[in-house]
Amino acid sequence: MDASTEDSRHSDTRIALIERLDRDGHVLQSLPVYRWPVTIGRAFEADVVLDDPHLAPLHATLDEVDGQVNLSLGQTLNGAMVGTQHLAAGQTTALDGAQPWRVGVTRLRVRRASDALAPELPLAHHLAFMSSVSPSATWRVVLMWAVAAVLCILAELWLDSEPGASVKTYFSATLGLMAAMGVWSLLWALGSKLFQGRLDFAGHARLALRYGVIWSAVMVAMPLAGFMTGWSVLSHAADAVGAGVMCLWLWSHLVLVLPGHRRGLQVGVASLYLCGLGLNVWFNEEKTGQVFAELYAPTLMPPAWHLASRQPTAALIQDAHAMRASLDKQVREAEDDEAAEPADEE
């Protein structure tokens, strides 16, 4: 704004703000408006002077007419974008108060004093958590998840080892996995630093550890539940559910890095998961004629954990009769495929 006229206007009441926004919608600069109309451009005589080479000297004018703010373009080459509408030189349109618009490469928004304020938005879960507890409390939570993760790793190592395995084996493997988790969190924290300006290592470490533990729990619990109940599908579906947990894990990191795109990321990651799942099912159907890649549930637990009833062997033989039609169908399909490609006999 022209500095020479600013002093004389300070006595007036602010009737609006013109906000310059970054790509994430954050306000970079807020300029008060004391009267209408307001001119925008690169020229010094403009009310709002913007250092944007893609603007005309007097690019546009904002004016309030019948309670609405109108945007009128002057002699400009590039025009303006309001929503999805492109305005050319000389055109005028009414602005929606909350909607940003663009002139050149500058995103602007007009807020009038008379416009109703939007209600306060609740913080995202992780930001709410971070703002409600002290840094030391945050690290205590991270530590709690780290302990849970270490216990998971130690349990896995213990199950896979022989009696008398050295402490060094446990220590080196645990340290290696925790270091990998740390590097993972650091890379995401660098993403936060890049896009949010703050190195949120604790936030990412908390997510990495939490979802790591949840993923491990799912991959153990589903086959175990399958064994206990006799529902093999629980074991077969463990990989698909595990992949879902990993997508949630990825989404949580992304939301921490780009909180302004929460909804878009949700749709993107969900689409990625569904597409991956669909492709996997399609591939399995093509290859094996079945939904899941796992042919049978291999998990065996101590017998006391098995709660389902045992059947006579004849029940299994009876089940197997049903496979004949499906196998013969696959043979017919293979014959049809070969008939379509007669040259490929062997």
Add this chain to the structure above:
Amino acid sequence: MVQMNDDRRSAVFLTKPHWVQAVRRSAVVWACGLAAASVHAATTGLADASDSPLAAVAPAEAASAPKPVSSSAQQLYEQARHQLVQVRTLLSGQGSQSTVGSGFFVGNGGLIVTNYHVVSQVALQPQRYRLTYAGADGREGALDLLAFDAAHDLAVVRPVEAPRPAIAGLTVRPRLAAMDKGERIYSLGNPLDVGFAVVEGTYNGLVERDFYPTIFFSGSLNPGMSGGPALDSQGQVMGVNVATRLDGQQVSFLVPSDFLQDLLARATKAVPIRQPAYAELTHQLMVHQDGLTKRFMAQSWRSAGHPSYRIPVPQETFMRCWGSSSQPHAKGLEFERSDCNMNQSVFVSGGLNTGNLSVRHEIYDGSKLGAWRFARQHSLSFRNEFVGGGRQRTAAQCSERFVQHDGLDMRAVLCMSAYKKLPGLYDLSVLVATLNADTAGVQGRFDARGVGFDNALKLADFYLKGYGWTPAPKTAATATPASR
């Protein structure tokens, strides 16, 4: 299960392809007993047809009469060289060799005998391959495939143009003329496409524990000699070269000439095979699997020697079992393993052998591990199984249940896949893991390759019912029953 490499039974067929065709010894299987019986009946009925190929079979009385034939390899080769041929499989288009084997004229009908595996490409892809022969005396010409016996790995071909002058074929040693161990025999063929050769060796009776009779020949057979004749000291065909062991020295195998008679009778009436012979092959494999299933299920299971677990172990009438165990004083899981396989299977094509059975089990003692670590190892071992699939079969499909038999709780999985070009034949795999103890258990696997669907289910039921549990006296028990 714990995976082990066992190449003790590795062998090669004696065709000489452009690549070295190395297959397991277990890939060679012979015809069933039922087929052999019908051969004998047919022979009796046609014995007086002098121009029949069966006239090639010398009367038993004649065989027993002394003949002034020299037993030297040199003289036998000179006698047989006009009947000896190399059988070549050529790519139809460019005419380059795909595989080469050997063969011989037999009887007076102008028929040539060789192995099925020498001519299998022509049998299954006649549009892509063709057969020719080249005689030791320089004669050459095209061949027609007339008939084959995949189970015994025999085939009969005939020159498209009858050789002039006509060739009097070799005579076949009569069925009743038994040989003694140690008798000299002479194998002829064209090893490695180098040139016709005669190999002198010893008759050592029949291979023990084979499903179909196979002659154990102590002589050096080489790739390229498949289908060549093995002659006794009187110049009669007593066998057909078929395979040799790679892991031994001079351990080779011949198809007994007894199985030629039925095939020659069929071949005289046959028209040349011009279309893929999958239907005939399927029929032969069906007969084979039916005989195999009946003979296998007629036997009872042997004991695995465990005081409490009853585990199905096959009789070693036509299977061989090998055992192994974990290292002594192992810190973790201790196991004993038994691996039983048939030595023979039916060669179908270069990438497919079928028509055999195998049974395996491992007995685990996890008392040093505790319940949870043992459960982990039990699971990993149960997961470590490959079932079905491959280019020639459909993907495997499985049924699974927790079952109980004779007091033993088990996790049982039954998987099957179907042969794409042999309709009605399936591969069966049954996986079993016992679930009656916290720190002990048994895992077993039964495989039947190339069996009919109904026979597959009968075999699966037979196998599952081989398991049971007999609580042993506490002092002898190695397993701790789970408290439930």
